[in-house]
Amino acid sequence: MDMQSSTHGIDERIRWDPALIRKYDVAGPRYTSYPTAVQFADGFGSREYERYLLERPPVIGPLSLYVHIPYCRNICYYCACNKIITRDPEVAERYIVAVEKEVTLLARHFDQRRRVTQLHWGGGTPTYLSPAELTQLMHVLAKHFSLIDSPEREYSIELDPRSVDTGTIALLKGLGFNRVSMGIQDFDPAVQRAVNRIQPFDMVESLVASVREHRFKSLSFDLIYGLPLQSPASMEQTLAKVLALSPDRISCYSYAHLPDIFSSQRSIDRMQLPTADDKLEVLHTIIDTLTDAGYVYIGMDHFVKPEDELARALPNGTLQRNFQGYSTQLAPELLGIGVSSISSTADLYCQNVKNVDEYYALLAQDKLPVQRGLRLTPEDILRRDVIMQLICRMGLDIEETGARHGVDFARHFAREMEILAGMEREGLLASEGNRIRVTPSGRPLVRNICMVFDAYLDPSRQRFSRTI
Ligand code: SF4
Structure with a gap:
């Protein structure tokens, strides 16, 4: 069933395909950050x-x-x-x-x-x-x-x-x-x-x-x-x-x-x-x-x-x-300010302590109450760019993205492109020259498409909510 959501230029219909939805109903991140x-x-x-x-x-x-x-x-x-x-x-x-x-x-x-x-x-x-x-x-x-x-x-x-x-x-x-x-x-x-x-x-x-x-x-x-x-x-x-x-x-x-x-x-x-x-x-x-x-x-x-x-x-x-x-x-x-809050810059994520007593103790010593973090590698930054484009634009310009990060996209992501080809055959994606477009059937499953580019994903060790 198609659902027309507005009259805007972009194709905003969502196609609810029960078989695909069931197949891709697996645990996965919501990508408010990458790496998560x-x-x-x-x-x-x-x-x-x-x-x-x-x-x-x-x-x-x-x-x-x-x-x-x-x-x-x-x-x-x-x-x-x-x-x-x-x-x-x-x-x-x-x-x-x-x-x-x-x-x-x-x-x-x-x-x-x-x-x-x-x-x-x-x-x-x-x-x-x-x-x-x-x-x-x-x-x-x-x-x-x-x-x-x-x-x-x-x-x-x-x-x-x-x-x-x-x-x-x-x-x-x-x-x-x-x-x-x-x-x-x-x-x-x-x-x-x-x-x-x-x-x-x-x-x-x-x-x-x-x-x-x-x-x-x-x-x-x-x-x-x-x-x-x-x-x-x-x-x-x-x-x-x-x-x-x-x-x-x-x-x-x-x-x-x-x-x-x-x-x-x-x-x-x-x-x-x-x-x-x-x-x-x-x-x-x-x-x-x-x-x-x-x-x-x-x-x-x-x-x-x-x-x-x-x-x-x-x-x-x-x-x-x-x-x-x-x-x-x-x-x-x-x-990020306060317990458990997360800060992010161009190449860093870090998170404050989650426990309020530890928060007070570090501040009492004039220390920033940070507990953990991650310096992003160029590879992380490239993959973050890909994932954010998929989420925010429902598409991706392969050549332009590769050029921006100094990589040959198709070669660099050969394994990922193979998986995307399978998703394309299933109808989640469409290739148009250098562009990949998330189709109306793929829109409710965009998290699953992003997961293809997540280099850290090991579902056996991580606890995420289901993607839908
Ligand atoms: S959902 Fe959680 S954080 Fe929000 S009001 Fe309820 S207990 Fe508090």
Whole structure:
């Protein structure tokens, strides 16, 4: 079945081919980075990061900041995030003091004139912080970095609808945020009870009204499929409510049930989980309903309204992807601040310690709280370029990419090209001269196409969620 998602120049139809979807329903990364975080090694700590920052050539261009706030008041059983469940108001106070220390240590290495064009607060629950603490944290950032107020900025914050009221929305707008994303997951009360995240439709509806009233540039919803008690029919009802609220962007994530790794998932009744076939049908329902409603499937879990800049960026070839999802303008360096946050530069990924006590201990010694990282080789950078083009452009110019990295693409990737030839025979790809194009049947499987170029993939040793 074809689903026409918009009238844009690029062929945006998605073809749902059940046989191919089943064949390629294997575990795989979501490629918010390449190499993925699994490859970051423990030998890269504070000293190595400091040295890297001191020795790297001067970088110009804007900056992107990510701040991780790990606290949540309640546990959502499906959660796989790095979070701490607490109701103690004092933890946030101490955390902000530590974040300020980290920002002070970090900012010394960055030209203060570099404009922060992207800012994202995630968690945990960023709005665990009180209004005064939210304000204090923004002031900490503003003191050390050039925050901007021009419309091109992408300043976003994750909202747990249960933790905010309309007053918080007004405050966030006043602090400079112009985008919000809300964790919706599912509107079905039975599903919400099964995952311990009760947030009635009315609650979300009034927050959405407030977001619109305060003229945020973008409102994004996160949904999860594969949760207990979900069915195609229940998802249809959830989607009807989602469409009634008309978010600008919708992300749909697959729930991966890994109770051995994420202990809270043990509270989920395995018998209530949809079967693999039902889960695929739920995804099919999501793609079908959202594209029928006019949303553009920009690839890898994300749908946007046709007038959204991400929809326009897809046919223009200017779409980009990082840890926070898709964007039209990625800064050359992303600085992660707070426990477990990841930083990335042209040739480095590194991640802060995940444990808050270790975070405090390193900062108390005036050390950047980095625990692991990865210096990228030219081969990593080439493969990252290939993977990001596939995800963001649904295609790849072989000759141009090879020339940019000084390799004969067809020879360098002889093994990969053979696998792609098989995928082409199956209908996932089409070759057009020097270009490879992901076909409508291949679009829901773009992760699997990217996996061909992942030199580190060893499915027997790694734990990823299923690709769809
Ligand atoms: S899903 Fe979000 S709000 Fe729920 S426990 Fe995890 S981080 Fe906290």
